[in-house]
Amino acid sequence: MKTARLPLAAAATAALLSACAPVYGPPPPPPGPPPAADFRAQDFAWSTRPGTGRVDGRLAYRQGQTRYTCAGAAVLLTPETPWSRRRMTILYNSPERAALPTAEVRARTPSAPSGDYSAFVRRTTCGSDDRFTFTGLPNGPWFVITVARPAGGAAGTEIAIMRRIEIRGGRPVVVDL
Numbered sequence: 001m002k003t004a005r006l007p008l009a010a011a012a013t014a015a016l017l018s019a020c021a022p023v024y025g026p027p028p029p030p031p032g033p034p035p036a037a038d039f040r041a042q043d044f045a046w047s048t049r050p051g052t053g054r055v056d057g058r059l060a061y062r063q064g065q066t067r068y069t070c071a072g073a074a075v076l077l078t079p080e081t082p083w084s085r086r087r088m089t090i091l092y093n094s095p096e097r098a099a100l101p102t103a104e105v106r107a108r109t110p111s112a113p114s115g116d117y118s119a120f121v122r123r124t125t126c127g128s129d130d131r132f133t134f135t136g137l138p139n140g141p142w143f144v145i146t147v148a149r150p151a152g153g154a155a156g157t158e159i160a161i162m163r164r165i166e167i168r169g170g171r172p173v174v175v176d177l
Contacts, residue, residue, distance in 0.1 A: 037082035039115025047079035047120050051138030053167035057175040059130040061099060061148050066156050068148035070126035070177075077122040077134050080141035080164065087112045088143055092162045099177075102147055102158040141166045144175055 055077065059070040078084055085095045090112040091105050092098035126132045126146060144163050150156035161177045 037086045037113070039083045039113065039117065040081075041116075041120075043081035043083060044079050044117060044120040046138060046140055047142075049138040050136055051167065052170035053135075053137035053139060054172040055132075055134040055137065055142075055144065055165065055167075055175060056172055057132045057134075057144060057177060059126065059146065059148055059161070060176045061159065061161060063156060063159075066154050067151045068156075068159060069130055069151040070132075070146045070148050071128045071130060073126045073147050073149075075124050075126050075132040076143075076145040077124075077137075078117070078143040078145065079120050080143060083113060083115060084117065084143065088162060088164075092160070094162075095164060097163040099148075099159050099161045102160045105160040137167050139167045139170065144177065146177060148177075 057075070059068060061068040089095045091108050092100060122134055122137075124132050124134060132146075142165050144165055146161055148159045148161055163175060163177055165173050165175050167173060
């Protein structure tokens with residue numbers, strides 16, 4: 001009887017030890033864009049409420065000695081949601097800030113998630129002094145987006161500029177793009 005118990009005990013010990021052994025498999029995937037987020041209009045609802053927040057912005061972008069302007073260009077303010085954050089990550093390679101050639105951003109548009117978010121985007125026009133303002137904003141995170149071109153007819157590439165901002169306590173946010 002003792003000999004029958006020994007192999008059984010050895011088998012039980014081996015099973016317990018194998019449960020603690022590391023399991024090797026394929027490596028984890030490389031970091032990439034955040035997981036897919038479906039477009040849901042209700043995620044944008046917070047941005048439609050009135051507020052006392054304000055954005056005072058100006059374009060200060062330069063490439064070397066070349067100054068850029070946004071005079072006459074549209075400036076967009078897009079509410080941050082899981083969906084729009086993913087879209088910014090795909091279009092601009094960052095959910096925080098970017099300045100990339102406009103053609104590069106447009107080329108990535110087909111792979112960015114689509115959805116009818118235009119009703120939630122605030123719009124204004126950049127003035128001749130490269131300044132813009134948004135008022136009546138509720139607290140929350142937003143993406144400021146515009147297109148800049150070399151000033152004074154200088155040679156250069158049109159640049160799409162994006163920056164994430166956050167309205168807190170209804171206080172004004174000053175942003176330099």
